[in-house]
Amino acid sequence: MRYIGNTRDNQREMLGVIGAGSLEDLLVRIPAKVRLARPLALPPAMAETDLVRHLRALAATNTDADHAVCFLGGGVYDHYTPVTIDHLISRGEFFTAYTPYQPEASQGTLRTIYEYQTMIAELTGMDVANASIYDGGSSLAEAALMAASVTGRAEIVLAAGVSPLHRRVVATYCEGPAVRLRDAAARDGVLDLDAARAAVGAKTAALVVQSPNFYGCLEDLAAAAEIAHAAGALLVVAADPVNLGVLQAPGRLGADIVVGEGQGLGVPLSYGGPNLGVFAAKQEFVRRMPGRLAGATVDLDGQRGFVLTLQTREQHIRREKATSNICTNVALCALMATIYLSLLGKQGLVRVGELASAKAHYAAERLGAVPGVSLAFGAPFFKEFTLRLPKAPERIVARLAKQKILAGVPLKAFDRRLADGLLVAVTEKRTKDEIDAYAEALARAVA
Amino acid sequence: MRYIGNTRDNQREMLGVIGAGSLEDLLVRIPAKVRLARPLALPPAMAETDLVRHLRALAATNTDADHAVCFLGGGVYDHYTPVTIDHLISRGEFFTAYTPYQPEASQGTLRTIYEYQTMIAELTGMDVANASIYDGGSSLAEAALMAASVTGRAEIVLAAGVSPLHRRVVATYCEGPAVRLRDAAARDGVLDLDAARAAVGAKTAALVVQSPNFYGCLEDLAAAAEIAHAAGALLVVAADPVNLGVLQAPGRLGADIVVGEGQGLGVPLSYGGPNLGVFAAKQEFVRRMPGRLAGATVDLDGQRGFVLTLQTREQHIRREKATSNICTNVALCALMATIYLSLLGKQGLVRVGELASAKAHYAAERLGAVPGVSLAFGAPFFKEFTLRLPKAPERIVARLAKQKILAGVPLKAFDRRLADGLLVAVTEKRTKDEIDAYAEALARAVA
Amino acid sequence: MAMPRYDKLVFEIGAPGRVGYSLPASDVPVEDPRAGIPDSYLRREAPALPEVSEFDVVRHYSRLSQLNYGVDTHFYPLGSCTMKYNPKLNETMARLPGFARLHPLTPPASAQGALGLMHDLAQMLGEIAGMDAVSLQPAAGAQGELAGVLMIRAFHRANGEKRTKVLVPDSAHGTNPASTALAGYQVVQLKSLANGDVDLADLEAHLAPDVAAFMITQPNTLGLFEQRILEITDLCHARGVQVYMDGANLNAILGITRPGDLGFDVCHFNLHKTFTTPHGGGGPGAGPVGVKSHLEPFLPAPVVVRRGEAYALDWKRPKSIGKLQAFWGNFGMLVRAYTYIRTMGPDGLREVSENAVLNANYIMARLAKDYDVAAPGPCMHECVLSARKQKKLGVTAMDIAKRLLDLGFYAPSTYFPLIVEEALMIEPTETESKETLDAFCDAMIQIAREAEQSPAVIHEAPVTTSVRRLDQTRAAREPDLRWAPRR
């Protein structure tokens, strides 16, 4: 049988050593009454050749970003992913290890986590970053809870531009701890600072702002920081780290906690998961942070080495008083990001941002010039923007999908006021030809 | 610049240490007259994203065995290749090492070669196998030359069923050493033993027989051995090692040298190269064998270790008197074969052979029953057979290719008497449905 | 058995101006990509990231990897984690562009293969666990627990009940109390019997009307099957208490018995344990959660449904506890788990558990003379030993773990479960062969001998790893959590 080590002979011998007559004998503690009396009703085993055929066929029914031109965003993006990343993370020593409980036999993983923490701290402008949270959504949720716990306040104010997909995750996580969510409205696509000022008060643990926000617009983080801090609240910023080669580090603008979806840092799209939850904070909060932390120390001989540290925050030690319930995280995605950021490096990340911004602005111009189509907002944007279409975006998207253009994300499902809205993302990978072809196809579709 | 280690600063510093003013200064020995005064006329550098797009597009114009049902054979086959092989050979320690000149830092490669030699010797029924030759064709050529050198005779008799593709390689290699080739005719697809007896004589270094032969038919190797040995000649057998789980080891039937194309042992089709030249011989010939050999020995502490051995046969020591000019071989393909044979193991290779044979015989029945189509030969076959078609095979093949069936190899180019011949290979990967669909498509095409 | 030494961080290699990326020049007529963006929003200096070549990166991470033990290279008997072989076929399948390059907001009509796979996987997991519905959304076991407890909470609330406590045995994994607390419950810790079993009388005493749920691990964290499980679940249900099964140990019971049939209302799966998705140095995993039908309305949204011939994401789940992650689940892991289940089939899965159990019992039998067994067997898929005998000789569970590293094995889980003194929790998994188990047992017996005769060699360990024992105290006292250049 596949993937099973023992032969029948092995089994016999082992049973002999155990002193059991049969495999059944080992299961005596399981009452007969609860034993499954039939085989599981699952499809029969498939041989490798057949299974490959089956899965290829299944995969082929999906319209993926290799077989269509992808303008989809909304949190995850078709960014350039150097092929080298996958070659390196696939090395069994990384891929098939687990949480580095035995640091002496896990220095590879621990060093990469330490590198990752350093890079994320640098990009976000924060003092410390953890070893990863599941995704941008749960990372934001953890930040909200941490803000509540740090401030002893039970209300979170979310700017309207926070991703509705993430907002729902925050709501789920805030249910138990009874942390209340309030929304601060937007004006022309960005946080209405007056509304924010009105919403943030003495009960507010944190003001949460995402920039660029879900609709692609850039927020005034410095102003948001002022509002939050004036009320004794924290500023939590959700940012896409890929952008932070060009955009200012939120930490420099007053953020106390920075979270974000790190998928763009070399993590495959993979239909939305696994992703990479980025989490960074100011030094003063380090002992309240969720998640794993790797730290440098020395060994018996005084040599540098790395360990998991400050574990008294974690569930396996603090149990119900832990800062979070997270255990398995997304270490391998963090490794992808570490390798990505090493490859892109000081210059490359800037280049990615510049290219994405240039192409997005070109696309906005081309698409916005299609008769009947307009840009929804006047606020500055970066690599993503919202269009208003003269026909139902769902229809347009379906039509363009047939032409192998993934045109964008219809916004109706996320915001009823944007029933005519289409969210368009343009990464550095898109070419002028692709954008032009999209504009022409869109023109035909809305005509 | 991509893949170059030094920065401009590095270069400056290094030139300083060298005491050179510029990179130019290092090239003083190259006369100005022969310097290229212009840039190479090559297309400009392409970024990774663009290049991936370009190569994907190029690859997509080929009809490969993932996107069509492959009945092509003629020496290389669409056999089952466990995906595990590629994962393992891709490990940088194997992939980016070279010939194990420093055995202490190359035990991984040396052990796998020793394993490979053992497996090939076992399959072929020979005493020793070398660490690989380029491909089945050059392997056969080396065998012919070795036979000539061992026997001191200058004539090779090739059975008509020897692959014409390989025969041409033998001819090229025999040109220099002035070894003459003679052919022994076939009858009903297999070697005519009377013709062989007539052709083999006191000048014959070796009789070369391939089984299954190019047309798919199984040869009577024992009879061929008798004929060769009676004349004091060697019997060289070309065999596909994939078949040797079911078919008798040529060594047991009297072969003195066994060669073959080992591509089926887990090596990708890759448009015909790199392939894997298998080469095995009797112990008495070991010091006349071409190619590398790994052997077991002990280290200073008496521990087992492996080295390249009997190197006095090789070009780097014996120079013009070497047994062969081979240096770089196909070690990585040999590693693929080693992993393949480990995975398939004692039972698996038998199973592959049984399935291929069953499916080939089913296909022969189905295709042979198509009106106007017949089996060309009455001789027993294994996984490949020759059909005669009522219409030009080239046309049929072109037509079926459009239906994503790679129907077989038209034989006209190889044998004018088989202008209506189509060589059809059926591996264990082909399903009944695929064979049935082929039969139906063929019926329509010849109707 | 020594490991290579390599002591660099990526920040300590490279040179200013060196690059490892490859990007084309801009092909659009936009002169200043920063135009239109307020100055104060822009970064002034490029971030201090490495400046290394692609080759620098390849060699650096190749060498770093060599400082790890992984399942591919070493026996990794880490209890409770099911460190089984991760089939390479899963990897090849998960990397098919149709899966790996699919954007989550692709119109469902253009993602039918992915949705279909998810739908079928949820069905299969439901059958395996005897549960009526499964959500694939949770990203790991702990998030599955959170989802499960939140569903229980929503259920009670929908029934107009205000229950505030959840009972969790003291043998439980830390995520159980942590998830429960996160879901807003007060955690009541129950004392387990010495073998990890539930103390039924004590349970009964605690089953007050304010108890919302009882959460246990089955088989328990000592590796034993909770024999009186039906009494337990019946008792709970009689008091209106929902019963949650931590499914981390599911590898013990595939095709043998099912959480649903044991009376559990909820149970999570760890696809990175039972279903061979790789552990990746600490994740990603996937923690689907299965429920009985009364909890189905509360499942995280959206749910993948089949409508006629088409698959869709059903968002209209008014009673849903909401979302746990931004998208639909750790799809990449789902492809791997699906591939695995289709590879094994029903008989194969049952053999998985039988052999997992056999292997654990074999280790227990071979080591019972030299180590104290935490609970008399037969155990299920893992066995827990206590090094209390060795402790008296001055050799702790930690010491034994370190010595194992020198002998070429990763270490068992240590000091878990908390109720066992000097615990060594050994989970061999079914993918390991008798030869490997024998080599491991030989090493363990050798260590027991050494503890008696030459403990110094144990206290010195590890000496073959790239670093020796590390100063944990210093790491926690003076946290050094990011690299800084010496300025």
Next chain:
Amino acid sequence: MAMPRYDKLVFEIGAPGRVGYSLPASDVPVEDPRAGIPDSYLRREAPALPEVSEFDVVRHYSRLSQLNYGVDTHFYPLGSCTMKYNPKLNETMARLPGFARLHPLTPPASAQGALGLMHDLAQMLGEIAGMDAVSLQPAAGAQGELAGVLMIRAFHRANGEKRTKVLVPDSAHGTNPASTALAGYQVVQLKSLANGDVDLADLEAHLAPDVAAFMITQPNTLGLFEQRILEITDLCHARGVQVYMDGANLNAILGITRPGDLGFDVCHFNLHKTFTTPHGGGGPGAGPVGVKSHLEPFLPAPVVVRRGEAYALDWKRPKSIGKLQAFWGNFGMLVRAYTYIRTMGPDGLREVSENAVLNANYIMARLAKDYDVAAPGPCMHECVLSARKQKKLGVTAMDIAKRLLDLGFYAPSTYFPLIVEEALMIEPTETESKETLDAFCDAMIQIAREAEQSPAVIHEAPVTTSVRRLDQTRAAREPDLRWAPRR
């Protein structure tokens, strides 16, 4: 820097009956797959292959790999072999199904992408070498040499000339005389000057009417550019002698000068050296051969040609020397080389050579004090040192090589070229950075010190590898070339 120990062979793991494959049951109505095949053609017993699980295989070969140094993990300054970084992009591209899964006998109309790539690659190699036509068929450098010499032979024969000798310098790589002999020529060895240069007077003396060709390596095997190359090629041509360039050292001159412009008639390429295809532990490589137009009719058949918009295999080459391998060349390697050339472009290729030369000169400069330099520089892409000074202290080139292994480097080529006493041939390649070169030079200087002060540490070396120095004599005296079970 120590390596892990692992001493098994695959035959020594596993257990009877264990399997690592996965094949479906037969779906065709054929009862006995052996029916119709004579009994005597059939194997009676299954071959004695391993009986191991997939996991056994993965762990075994993962661990075996760890016993190797490779370019990905170690500086590998093996002279004459150009052990440069092998870009991962090449690998991903070569594995595209349209390339990796393409059968060589696919009708050309269905293989246009592959043929087009080959056509364009041949053109690009022609431009790089200044040659008029290129065959991609040879499987490695040595086969390229054979092809080249056979073409020369065919050329002379077509001109009605019977020339029987080929001149080869004593500094040449062993394949040069071996290939020449294989092509049916008598090899005449010429003495090189001390720096590896051709002794022109001696050459002239040897250029008898029976000489068919002169075969040299440019830059020569001492790493020096043959300065009087035009005199040499002119002289040869004046005597009707063809000149062959062994292109193994092409990495030194890309975009700087071209074999064709130097007067060579033939030259081979080693794609596994200059063009980044991986060395794979000893191959596969690819050894295309380029020729001037007068030799074009003799190229191996078939030749990839362009006919209008379509590409085809041209078999109608009546003067061809024939085939060298069964199919068209090592296509997988061609895809990698093509990817590389398109990545680098013309400027990039020139920078490759400039930096390869810079790196070699840097090493030579840094080591010139401690080791004898075989020939005064500047050198091209590699430098040859002599350990003759060290030899007097009892430390040989071999000893130095072994000590380098302990210090974390693979070794240079040793004892080649034969004309240099205690040769250490160091080729750093352009992909290595100054930091790595410095670390290597530091190690070499340390060894020079050790040779003077503490030679024992060198003679003991290597001690960090999985085995220590191996008994080569025993291996050759009692050849043990295949494993056998202890019966």
